[in-house]
Amino acid sequence: MPLLTAKGLSKAFGDTVILEDAELHLRQGEKVGLLGVNGSGKSTILRLLAGIDEFDAGELAWRSGTTRTWLPQNPELDPNWTLEQVAIAGVNRSRAGLEGYERELVAHRLLSEVGVQQPQCLVSAASGGTGRRAALAGALLQEPDLLLLDEPTNHLDVETVEWLEAWLRRFAGAVVLITHDRYFLEQVVDRIIEVRRGQLWSFPGTFGTYLQRRLELEAQEARAEAGRKRRLKEELEWLRRSPKARTTKQKARVQRAEGLMDSDYAAREEISLNIYQGRRLGKTILEAKELSAGYDGPEDQIAVVQDLQLTLAKGWRVGIVGPNGAGKT
DSSP states (O other): OEEEEEEEEEEEETTEEEEEEEEEEEETTOEEEEEOOTTSSHHHHHHHHHTSSOOSEEEEEEOTTOOEEEEOSSOOOOTTSBHHHHHHHHHHHSSSOOOHHHHHHHHHHHHHHTTOOOTTSBGGGSOHHHHHHHHHHHHHHHOOSEEEEESTTTTOOHHHHHHHHHHHHHOSSEEEEEOSOHHHHHHHOSEEEEEETTEEEEEESOHHHHHHHHHHHHHHHHHHHHHHHHHHHHHHHHHHHSOOOOSHHHHHHHHHHHHHHTOTTTTOOOOOOOOOOOOOOOSEEEEEEEEEEEEEOSSSEEEEEEEEEEEEETTOOOOOOOSTTSOOO
16 A cells, blocks of 8 residues: 655755655555665655655655654754653554553563663663664654654664564564665665665665666666767767768767767766875874773763773774673764
8 A cells, every 4th residue: 555655856955966856655564775875865865754854846645644753863862851751752652542551561661672771761861872772662662654764773782683673574564764784674674765866766675686686787887888988989980080060960960979978877977086195104093091981870970991901903993892881882
């Protein structure tokens, strides 16, 4: 059943075009991954679908009564609320019709599932990752027709990510999500929409299916571009040999050459960067001794690290791991 049918969608910020006369169709219950290069406007599109921002142009036909919930990368939470209140606010927006005590039970259960162990903790006293997990719980508890998630796996450990995968697969509503976790995409989505050149390109299937189809399209474009360059070379050689283009036939050839030069593939910009080569650094990038850091808890100061000794050397790739709330961020 269609949830959204939209056409003629356009959005730009000055000279930066996000969408230009694009189409979008969403069905009830489908799980969609939104992909695109950095800066292509993925987060902007979620805001537009959530109704936070408006399209510059376009026609949107939502199914009557459609509810939408948007979880941004960095949700703004009331610092005076407890994490429990964040989750209960989500339950209050749902259509479940629960009693007061039932709402608390549901909120506590889901907070526990996403790794929030102290629901009575104030948002202002919780770590950024813990606050975002509470916001995730609040968004899921709303159970809308359309759930819009921007990097939902950020700040989640492996066990919680696997739990979220299973929850979204069971979820009856539609989901549009942005994530850099390709394995998460493979497990959850049944369609990929790619933001490219102001259009929304739809690829039914998993992330793996998308990759295969994308490679095929790139090969087709490369062959088309090779043919365009060959024809352009022929036309340019003709122009150099021929007298001034005065006849209708000659003018047509000139116009054809101009069209070849103005093709969409040829319009892709090639950027050259001149990078300053400074003084070569030694092997050690950072050396730190006796570092301590923490934050104010509900009662006492909570230490994240104490007397940390740390050395970072050129070329190292360092991963920071730890349980939820340990202070990785």
